[in-house]
Amino acid sequence: MKKHLYTLGMAAAFLSACSTSQTPAASGSDAVSTAAKAVGAIAADPTKYASTITAADLEKYLRVLASDSLEGRETGRRGQKMAAEYISNFYRANGLPGPVKSGSNPYYQTFDLEESSWGEGYVTVSGKKFAMGKDFFVSGASPFQAEEAVQVVFAGYGIDDPAYSDYTNLDVTGKVVVVLAGEPKKADGTYMISGTDKMGTWSQDPRTKTAAATKKGAKAVMIVTGATDAEFQQMTGRYANALSRPSIGFGSTASQPRATLMMVSPSMASALLNAKTTDLTAYGTNVAKAGKPVAGTFKPSTSVKIKTERKRQPLPTENVMAYLEGSDLKDELIVISSHYDHEGIKDGVVYNGANDDGSGTVAVMELAQAFAQAKKNGQGPRRSILFLNVTGEEKGLLGSEYYTDHPIFPLTSTVADLNIDMIGRHDKEHEGKPDYIYVIGSDKLSSELHAISENANKTYSNLDLDYTFNDPNDKNRFYYRSDHYNFAKHGIPIAFYFNGVHDDYHQPTDDVDKINFPSAEKVARLVFHTAWDLANRTERIKVDSNKK
Template identity: 50%
Template sequence: MKKRFLFAGALGLMLSFNASAQDATAMKYASTITAADLEKHLSILASDEMEGRDTGAKGQKMAAEYLANFYSGLGLKGPVDGSYFQKFNLSSVSYPNISLTVGKQKLVNNEDFIFIGDADMTKVAKTDLVFLGLANEENLKKVDVKGKLVGLWAVGSRAQTVVPEVMNAGAAGIVIVTMEGQANFDRMANWYKSLSTRGRLGFEQPTKQEPIFLVSTEKMGALFETPVEILKEAAKNNPESIKSQKVSYQVKKQNKPVPTENVLAFLEGTDKKEEVLVISSHYDHTGIDSQGRINNGADDDGSGTVSVMEIAEAFATAAKDGFKPKRSILFLNVTGEEKGLLGSEYYSNNPIFPLENTVNNINIDMVGRIDYEYQDAENQDYIYVIGSEMLSSHLKVINEYNNITYTNLILDYRYDAEDDPNRFYYRSDHYNFAKHNIPVIFFFNGVHDDYHQHTDTVDKIEFPLMTKRAKLIFHTAWDLANREQRTPVDGTNTRLDR
C-alpha cells in the first residue's frame, strides 16, 4: 500500500512539470506518425486483395510479405537467422462426418448443434442421453453418467470449466448449453459453419475422445421433450426427474498441416541492447465467411498492425539520425490470433530473444474506431488500457505520464477489472507474455457493430484519433526503451487461466 501511495505522489509530481519535461527529440520522431501513412498502409492490408488475411491462407502470406518488405526498407534487421519470418506449422483439424440422433430426431451439424469437442470414431456409438443439469458433486450422485451422453445446463459458464469433471466421472460425451437465446447460438453456429470448410487451426495434439455437442436452450428442451423452464429447475435440484433418451452418434476427424509465420523486425539498442522491448499486433484476421464475403479486419487488427509499422518507422528514422534507443526493440506481428492467440503462444514458447531479457510487451489490438461507450460522448479522445499495473507498479505510471505530457487522451481502465465479463484481458496476444511474468500493456478501442463482420472496413476508421493513439504508444515505448532502469516485476500474475 505504501508503494502505491509513493507512485501516486510521483505521478502527481511528474504531471505538474509536464510542459518542461517534453522530450523534443521524441516529439520530432512522433511527428512522423501521420494519418496519411496509416491510411496508406491500412488500405493495402485491409483490401479485398488480402482476402481477410486468414491464417495460413494466401492473403495472410501476402500480408506477411508486405510487412517484411516494409521493415527491410526501413533498414531493420530480420532476427530469425537473417529472416523476418518465424515459420511454424499449425494443424488444421476438421470433422467431415458428424452425426447425432436423439430418439427419432436426426440433428443437423452447425444448425441444431455445434461440435466443440474432439473425437475420431470408427463406428457409430449407441447409448442413453441423460440429464445432469449442473455439473456438481450432488447431481453426479443422483445421475449415473458412466458410458452415457450427458446433458449439461451450463448457462453462463465456459465449457472447459465444467466438462472435465463430468468426463472424469465416466461420461462417454456431453451435450451442453452455455448461452441463453437462439440468436446467440445461431451466430456461433454460422461462425463454426465457416470453419467447417477450412478446419480449426491449432497446434497438433493427440486426439481426445471427448465428443461434446453444444446446443441452444430451446434445443435442449426439445431433445428431452421438456419445457425449458422445467429443465432449468431440474438442473439445480432434481435432474434425475428428466427422462433419458436413446442416442446414437459418430465423429470422424481429418488433420492436415498448415504452414504460417510470425513477422519480426529488430532494432538493436546501444548500452542496454541485451534488454528487449516487444511491440506487437496480430496481422491475421478471419478470412472469407460462409457467404463468400471478405472480412477485411480494418480495425481488427489492421489498425494495430499499421500502428506498429508507423512506430517502427519513427524509431528507425531516429536511429538513422543517431538517436538509437538504449534497449533493443522487437516489432512483432503475429499470426493466428483469431484462432486462439497461436502466433504469440508460439513466439513465447520459442522466443528469438530470451524471455528473461524481454522487459515489456506493448500490444496493440484495435485502435482505429470508436466503440458503443463513446459513440455519443462529447470527448471521444479515449483509449482502453488493460493489464498495465498487474505485474509492475511502474508501467501504468509511465504510460499515464507520457499521455499527459504528449497526447492527453482519456485512459479508460474499465476493462482491466479481473471480473470483466468480456474477458478482454485474455483475448489478445499480450496474454502470452504476461503468463511468463513480462509486464504488459494492451491498447484497445472496444467493440462495435462491425467487430468480426465483413463491414469492418477502412472507410470507417477514425484516422486522426488513431494517429493520436499511435503517438501515445510511441512515446510510452520511447520512454521504456530509454529509461535507466527496466520496469520492475513487483506484482503477481493473478490471471493465468484462459
C-alpha cells in the same frame, strides 16, 4: 509515479545506476561505448521520434494492407501472404533485421495450422442419440473420428487451482470429463477462488478448463452450458452458425494431445450423469455450503459412444516480426504487437479489415520506423524491441499462441507486451469525442506498467483513457479476445489499446475511408511513449499483481 526526465542532467545518475544493472558490466572501451549508448537513449527527446508517427503515413500503409488486392488477408490464404511480404519488406527497408534463424525468411515464423470441416457427429447415451449442432458443439480438434466407446467421469467445475481443485484424487486419464460452467461461489455470493465478487479466467475462458483437463490426461471435457436447453441454444448460437463452414486451428499431435472441448446442453448432461437438471444446480448449492469442493453423487452412464468426424488438411501460415537490438539492457525485450489477418472473402465480397486490425498493424510499423530512426541517431533503446505482427487472431488468437508456445526470445526475458487492435474509429459511447482509447489489462500484472501508461498519457498525449472494459466482470470479455492475452497467461504484463466496436465490425464495410487517422496517430504516439519508457528505464518493471 515520477515521470522520466530525458535530459543530459540525468546522464551522470544513470551512469551510476548502470553499475548495478542486471546485465554483466563491460570493460575498457566497450564499457565506455555501452554507457554512452545508454546515456544517448536517456538524454534523447522522445517527442522527436514520436512526431515521425503521422496520420499521413498510417493512411499510406493502410491503403495497401486494406486494399481489395490483398483479398481480406485471411489466415493461410494468398492475401495474408501478400500482406506478410509487404510488412516484412517495410521492416527491411527501414534497416530492421528479422530475428528468425531457421527457414528461408528471417522475418517469418512459419508454422502449420489445420483447416478442417465437420462430418458426422453424435453422442449416444444408453442408446439415446444426441446430435452435434443441436445438443452439443465441439471446439477445435476431435479424437473421435470413428465411433468410440468412452468412460465418463464428473469433475465438478473442472478447476485445478491452488485455491480450489476438483481433480484431487480423481483419475481422468483417457476419460471424458463432464464439468459445470463457471466457478464456485461461497454462501455469501463471493467467488471461492478470488474471495471477491470478481469472476476469473475459470469463468471467462473455457480454454482454461480445457488446459486443466489436458494436463490431467483427459481425452475430452464437456462443459454444461446454460441452466436450460433454451439458454444453451441461445448461448451457443454463434457456434451453430459456424458449424457448416470450414474452420482453422491447431491440430492434436501424438506429442501434444489436446483435450477436446465440448459444450453440452443440460439435458444431454443429465443423461450422461444419470441425473436431473435440478441436481446439477443442487451440486453448486452444496459446494457453496461446504465452502470447498465436494464429491459428486452422480453415477455416470456406462454406455456412452462418441463420433465427431473431422476432415483435415494442413494450412501453412506465418507470423511476421522485426527486431531492434537494445544497448546495455539488450537481453531484456519489449514486444509491440498487432494481428494482420482478417476475414478474407465471403460470398464473393472482400472483408478488408481496415480497422480490424489493419489499423493496429500500420501503427506497429510506424513505431518500428520511429525506434529504428532513434537507433540510427545513436539514441536507440536500452532494451531490445520485437515488433510482432501475428496471423490467425480471427481464428482464435492462434498466431500469438504459437509465438508464446515457441518464442523466438525467452519469455522470462520478455518485460511486457503492448498490443494494438482496432484504433482510429469510435464507438457509440464516444460519438463526437474521438480523443480516447480503451486501455485494458495494464494493471492486471504490474502496477508499474499501469503507472507508466498513465504518466505517458499525462505527459504527452492527453487522451481520455477509458477503463470500462478492464472490469473483470466485463461481459464482452475483451481482455481475453486479442493477442496480448497469450502473453498475460504466461505472467507477462500487457496493455491492450482498443477503440471499441462499431457497426462495421467484422463487416465488408470496414474500409479505410472510415478511419480517423489523426486519432490513430495520437494513440500510436501514446504507445510509443509507453514503450520508450519501458525500454529505457533502469529497473525492469515488477510483476506485482494478479488481477483477473
